[in-house]
Amino acid sequence: MTDEQQVTLTGNAPAKSKPVKKNKAEEMALKQRDIGVAEFFARNRHLLGFDNKRKALMTTIKEAVDNSLDACEEAQIQPEIIVEIIDLGNERFRVIVEDNGPGIIKKQVPKIFAKLLYGSKFHSLKQSRGQQGIGISASVMYGQLTTGKPSKIMSKIGPTHQAYYCELKLDTQTNGPDIQHEKLMEWEGKDHGTRIEIDLEANYIGGNQSIDEYLKQTAIVNPHATIIYTNPKAQQFIFPRATELMPPKAMEIKPHPYGVELGFMMDMLKTTSAKTLQQFLSTEFSRVSSTTAKTICLNASVQPNIKPLDMSRELVESLMTGIKNTKIIAPPTDCIQPIGADLFEKGLRKEVNAEFYCASTRPPSVYRGNPFVVEASIAYGGSLPPEGSARLLRYANRVPLLYQLSAGAVSKSAMSTAWKNYGLSQSKGSLPTGPIVIAVHIASVWVPFTSESKEAIAHYPEIMKEMKLAIQECGRKLGSYVKKKKRVGDELKKRSLIEKYIPHVSEALIELIGLSSNEKILIESNLGQILENKRGVIEDMKFDASKNKDFDETYAMNTQNSEEMVDEDTDTIIEQKKTEESEINKLKNNSENENKGGDAE
Numbered sequence: 001m002t003d004e005q006q007v008t009l010t011g012n013a014p015a016k017s018k019p020v021k022k023n024k025a026e027e028m029a030l031k032q033r034d035i036g037v038a039e040f041f042a043r044n045r046h047l048l049g050f051d052n053k054r055k056a057l058m059t060t061i062k063e064a065v066d067n068s069l070d071a072c073e074e075a076q077i078q079p080e081i082i083v084e085i086i087d088l089g090n091e092r093f094r095v096i097v098e099d100n101g102p103g104i105i106k107k108q109v110p111k112i113f114a115k116l117l118y119g120s121k122f123h124s125l126k127q128s129r130g131q132q133g134i135g136i137s138a139s140v141m142y143g144q145l146t147t148g149k150p151s152k153i154m155s156k157i158g159p160t161h162q163a164y165y166c167e168l169k170l171d172t173q174t175n176g177p178d179i180q181h182e183k184l185m186e187w188e189g190k191d192h193g194t195r196i197e198i199d200l201e202a203n204y205i206g207g208n209q210s211i212d213e214y215l216k217q218t219a220i221v222n223p224h225a226t227i228i229y230t231n232p233k234a235q236q237f238i239f240p241r242a243t244e245l246m247p248p249k250a251m252e253i254k255p256h257p258y259g260v261e262l263g264f265m266m267d268m269l270k271t272t273s274a275k276t277l278q279q280f281l282s283t284e285f286s287r288v289s290s291t292t293a294k295t296i297c298l299n300a301s302v303q304p305n306i307k308p309l310d311m312s313r314e315l316v317e318s319l320m321t322g323i324k325n326t327k328i329i330a331p332p333t334d335c336i337q338p339i340g341a342d343l344f345e346k347g348l349r350k351e352v353n354a355e356f357y358c359a360s361t362r363p364p365s366v367y368r369g370n371p372f373v374v375e376a377s378i379a380y381g382g383s384l385p386p387e388g389s390a391r392l393l394r395y396a397n398r399v400p401l402l403y404q405l406s407a408g409a410v411s412k413s414a415m416s417t418a419w420k421n422y423g424l425s426q427s428k429g430s431l432p433t434g435p436i437v438i439a440v441h442i443a444s445v446w447v448p449f450t451s452e453s454k455e456a457i458a459h460y461p462e463i464m465k466e467m468k469l470a471i472q473e474c475g476r477k478l479g480s481y482v483k484k485k486k487r488v489g490d491e492l493k494k495r496s497l498i499e500k501y502i503p504h505v506s507e508a509l510i511e512l513i514g515l516s517s518n519e520k521i522l523i524e525s526n527l528g529q530i531l532e533n534k535r536g537v538i539e540d541m542k543f544d545a546s547k548n549k550d551f552d553e554t555y556a557m558n559t560q561n562s563e564e565m566v567d568e569d570t571d572t573i574i575e576q577k578k579t580e581e582s583e584i585n586k587l588k589n590n591s592e593n594e595n596k597g598g599d600a601e
């Protein structure tokens with residue numbers, strides 16, 4: 001070994017040598033750094049529901065409307081929401097959403113609209129539409145990424161206050177607000193509320209996954225709200241509130257011990273202000289009284305008076321076993337506000353003019369310690385298209401879910417229901433076919449969505465089971481109707497056959513017993529009477545389109561498309577086609593040029 005090598009190996013730099021070449025791990029270390037939340041989501045905007053221009057428009061409206069409804073409910077104000085979309089040309093749209101909610105204080109506005117993962121709902125277990133704190137700020141970010149423009153926000157918190165107005169962007173490096181302009185101003189004719197204006201690149205398309213449809217369905221499952229909507233074609237739709245009754249204010253609950261995992265329990269123990277384990281258990285969890293807390297400690301073989309901070313990993317492990325071995329009442333369920341079977345069915349009546357309706361609300365149930373309620377409603381027959389796949393409507397905490405129709409717990413539950421039992425045809429593993437609309441709603445303190453874009457519900461077995469039971473309850477009622485209708489249909493067929501023979505029988509009788517031909521009418525009427533007496537009176541089950549008084553043309557459902565289960569993305573397909581075409585053209589041009597070049601040579 002040379003001297004130089006020895007020096008290098010001992011770690012002392014040789015006097016005059018070239019810079020030491022870094023090894024790969026050191027080189028890589030130079031590139032390793034934090035990834036900002038906002039830069040992550042700017043690049044992965046599809047995770048937030050911004051994967052194409054059409055969806056971007058829908059997501060923006062949905063987030064804003066969800067927030068307005070949540071805020072109004074929290075403040076117990078009857079919501080009045082104005083939604084307007086203006087076509088600015090060149091695939092740019094302006095979205096304006098204004099509410100009469102409690103407003104937002106000046107200090108909070110920038111963070112709410114220009115910071116991802118900032119909100120009031122994430123840390124509380126309470127039924128609400130938003131939960132991740134990522135909704136509206138993502139729309140602001142998308143707007144600025146696609147148009148370069150800031151969003152304009154105005155909010156007023158009371159009649160004696162001035163409104164706060166600002167124009168802001170989200171700094172994707174810091175995930176924080178970049179306020180471009182702000183002022184206090186008068187907001188004429190408004191006591192309190194919030195108005196947002198976002199310019200964004202988007203695409204407006206009608207149909208089952210359109211904003212028109214989303215707002216209509218929102219009005220149906222939120223009968224306490226008035227929604228005034230102007231679409232980009234300047235058509236205005238007014239959905240007036242159908243009830244003056246506000247849904248009761250959502251109650252917040254504490255986590256249930258059965259739903260908490262070990263790591264989370266360790267975090268809770270670190271941050272609690274409780275002095276002892278027993279106190280920690282009885283104050284931080286729902287359904288744990290002081291006595292239950294003591295029993296848990298006993299079953300866990302841990303001292304009830306141990307300090308929470310002294311709980312080692314091993315002790316928490318025992319605590320978890322203790323919880324498992326203690327019988328604890330299920331979490332309270334009065335915190336869940338379902339729509340209610342009657343209103344849910346009424347909603348469907350507004351939308352479709354069918355001949356049969358039913359609905360059912362299941363008793364509350366629990367998944368991972370979170371209480372939830374499932375309700376289902378069915379409309380059948382009447383003006384619904386007799387052929388094609390059933391239409392499935394899904395809702396979570398009163399929000400219609402329009403995308404990923406074939407994914408998620410609702411579709412899976414509906415598809416795995418044996419609809420043949422209820423007199424409908426169904427191919428294995430798909431929705432039934434026939435004139436039927438199936439609506440399913442889940443209300444929970446925490447809806448487990450499969451992604452941040454909140455489009456489909458995760459397949460928790462407890463949730464799937466409740467969904468299936470709710471669908472089956474409705475299915476059974478539907479089954480008896482369908483079977484009765486079939487019986488009546490068969491009977492009518494038989495009768496018409498027999499009736500066909502009455503004139504022949506009467507003629508034969510006239511001949512046989514030598515009656516005068518004048519008596520033919522009397523004989524025929526008597527024979528008809530005998531037929532009726534023998535076979536009994538049958539119920540008139542003919543569809544009467546004027547019978548459903550709730551049916552409302554404004555809400556009338558677009559029942560044309562049954563292909564929506566494919567969850568087809570027109571935007572993507574159009575864009576794909578465009579690129580394919582331009583690529584083919586490019587190839588053509590290239591080969592033509594090459595040929596020309598060849599000729600020239």
Ligand SMILES: Nc1ncnc2c1ncn2[C@@H]1O[C@H](COP(=O)(O)OP(=O)(O)O)[C@@H](O)[C@H]1O
Binds near residue numbers: 067103118129194
């Ligand atoms: N229109 C509004 N009126 C009053 N408060 C609002 C409004 N919009 C949003 N907020 C507040 O801003 C927070 C963040 O909203 P958002 O980013 O959509 O997240 P999330 O709704 O999931 O909490 C909400 O939790 C709520 O406290």
Ligand SMILES: [Mg+2]
Binds near residue numbers: 063130133134
């Ligand atoms: Mg929200």
